Amino acid sequence: MAKTQVRPFVKPGEQLGFVAPLKERGLWPPPLRDPNDPTHDHRKTATPFLVIPVSVTPPDSGARPQPNSKSFHSKGIWIEDAGGAMVTAPVVGGQYRIKCRLRNLGAFPAYGGMADFFINTPAAFTAAAGTATTLPSLGHTGFSLLMGQDTVIACPNLWQPATPADLASSIVVHAYDPFADNLVSRFDARNDRHVGRHDFTPDLYVRDWTDSAAVHDDGVEPSTQNVFYRTSDVWNRRSAAAGAFVGDAPQNQDPQAGNGTAGDNFMFARISRNDASVEQTVRAHFLFAEFGTGSPYIDCSTAADPSVTLAPGVSSQIVSLPWHLHPSSSNHLCIAVQVYSDGDPYLPPGLLGYTPGWPTTDLMVINDNNKAQRNIAVWDGVPDTEGIHFGIVFNAATFVRDVTLSVGASKGALEKFTNPRLSIPASGTTQEFKPGGTLVLKQMLPGERRWLAFSYDRAALADAGSVSVFFNEVVGKSLVNGFGFDLRPTSATRMVQAAIAFQAAVFSRMADGMGVGAAKEGVVLCQRLQETKPTAKTYAQALPAIAGIMTQSLAEMSAKFGGIRDSLGVTEDLTRLAGLADADPARTLALHRRVLQKTDALQTMAVKSKGDVADILFTVRLQRDVYRKEPLVSSDRFKELLSQTEAFIKAYPVKRGAVKTYVPFVQSLAPAFEATAGLLGAGPVRTRQAELLKSLARPPQEVQRAHLSFLNAVLVTLMRR
Helix, strand or coil, rough: CCCCCCCCCCCCCCCCCCCCHHHHHCCCCCCCCCCCCCCCCCCCCCCCECCCCCCCCCCCCCCCCCHHHHCCCCCCCCEEEECCEEEEECCCCCCCEEEEEEECCCCCCCEEEEEEEEEEHHHHHHCCCCCCCCCCCCCEEEEEECEEEEEEEEHHHHHCCCCHHHCCCCEEEEEEEEECCCCCCCCCCCCCEEEEEEEECCCCCCCECCCCCCCCCCCCCCCCCCCCCCCEEEECCCCCCCCCCCCEECCCCCECCCCHHHHEEEEEEEEEEEECCEEEEEEEEEEEEEEECCCEEEEEECCCCCEEEECCCCEEEEEEEEEECCCCCCCEEEEEEEEECCCCCCCCCECCCCCCCECCCCCCCCCCCCCCEEEEEEEEEEEEEEEEEEEECCCCCCCEEEEEEEEEEECCCCCHHHHHHHCCCCCCCCCCCCHHHHHHHECCCCCCEEEEEEEEEEECCCCCCCCCEEEEEEECCCCEEEEEEEEEEEHHHHHHHHHHHHHHHHHHHHHCCCCCCCHHHHHHHHHHHHHHCHHHHHHHHHHHHHHHHHHHHHHHHHHHHEEECCCHHHCCCCCCCCCCCCCHHHHHHHHHHHHHHHHHHHHHHHHHCCCCHHHHHHHHHHHHHHCCCCCCCHHHHHHHHHHHHCCCCHHHHHHHCCCCHHHHHHCHHHHHHHHHHHCCCCHHHHHHHHHHHCCCCCHHHHHHHHHHHHHHHHHHHHHHC
């Protein structure tokens, strides 16, 4: 009788199909304990469990990875002089003994322990981390360590720094039992408990929050405030001056979009350190994303990253970069910075093409003090009037999911609003705004955008100062990202100027960025109004003309963008606005601001309906995860696609001008997409594959849209099988 051949799920050495989605959710590899249950200690292994501790208090349990501020400044490694005194800063000509504390938290002794000591530059250790690279050692020694015990291991050879450059060296120690608890990742102090690293260069950070000059983020990881995106030390200005600091916090200006100097801006970041003993040169990489939560970041400039040098005795320094915002863009954006030096790189991956919190709910900004983001919109409002504000919710996961936002507000804010509510336009979803509650966006496709609207009938701002509302994206019990609105009172007189400036920006975006000819008349009208310094009366008299031009411009914009419908009710509000020439100025201004907020959101909907180059890396990551699913992963026809996809993902975040490589990359995969449509049969997959093929002659953003649509059709088809 012939033997039945059982085909394995995957080839030997490859991961099983369920691993990828578990990794996406942060559930792989499985933890030894519930991290939210402090009463349940790690189970002791039946082997040695050696740990070079990064901290003394709290005790290091061996959990990895650890943030840079701990893993590069291990409390388990130090140097002593000839008299046995601990030395914090070596000097040229000194002679020092390197010592390392080691703990065995396992249930078995380490009888064959080995310790390797290395001295090298921080950059050399960072480059070698996790690779097979070998570096010259200072010395080696052996040890034995019973379970539950600590020991101190000393390098048999002295370290003798001979030049000032030597003083900036780092120490790395490997401590392991090659028979029972071996080294896992050489030189990788972040991820391997057998590796300890001690840098003499101070830890750099960008503040996530500032309450006052005395109370602020001091670089602790993870960040200690949930709203880490409101007063962070990354900000934008419309001129080269850094602007004023209020309560030691920088003051942000929304970017300006436009052609030529009309779109010129300057990004700023304040880089800090708690130890100013040495000179350090630091670079800063600036990025931006659509306002809201989940949207991937994109470089704000193709220029080289600016650098700044912190001299001895200097604890903070400001670095800046000029950048330009395209006229098709909204000026309501999230901004971010990641700073790095040879001795203190940011945790990979960088933010380019990624979203804080994804792909593995990794708390990319909260856990890395080299990164900071600002996701707050500040709006002036006339007291006792209505208002509406919008943010984008983007599903940055590569699977269909419910996106949950927790709702919060500053103290006493809820009492200031009459009938505050949340809605998802065009979905029928509306609910009361209630701090402490949640808003759930059901069954969002990967890469799908939905707009969240926060509105109210009246805001009692007169004596309130500013009030704030927050929307934090949560996954399980983890806060992964968020955004917020700050509302502050202003007078009707000041609001007239702001309303006309906002209206001018809306018309300019249509005319210069979206090719809407009718809006050019609106630009001229707003410029004429600004030159005459309008009063509330002359402003109100101009509103019927503004409303008429807006109505015509919106109709032309809709036609240019495939008939995009007015899902926000802008036209209805414009009709009301045209009839308010003799109404109360405050009420008129509030309605005009409502029209402008809705129009800005509708313009962004139109632009994004054509695709977005910021989403390219996300789309390719989705491709990788879709083609890891059965039956695609078992087919030899898609192995080359997966190989090319991995290469693209690896190169994209570090390769300038990578957008140019995207369309040829997608073109090269056309045969694989044809095979996919053939395998999955007629229907949405075949339709979307044909649309993707046609898009290849169009701009990269349109290819991205067609590519994403095809992949989601494949994903949904596989889910239904």
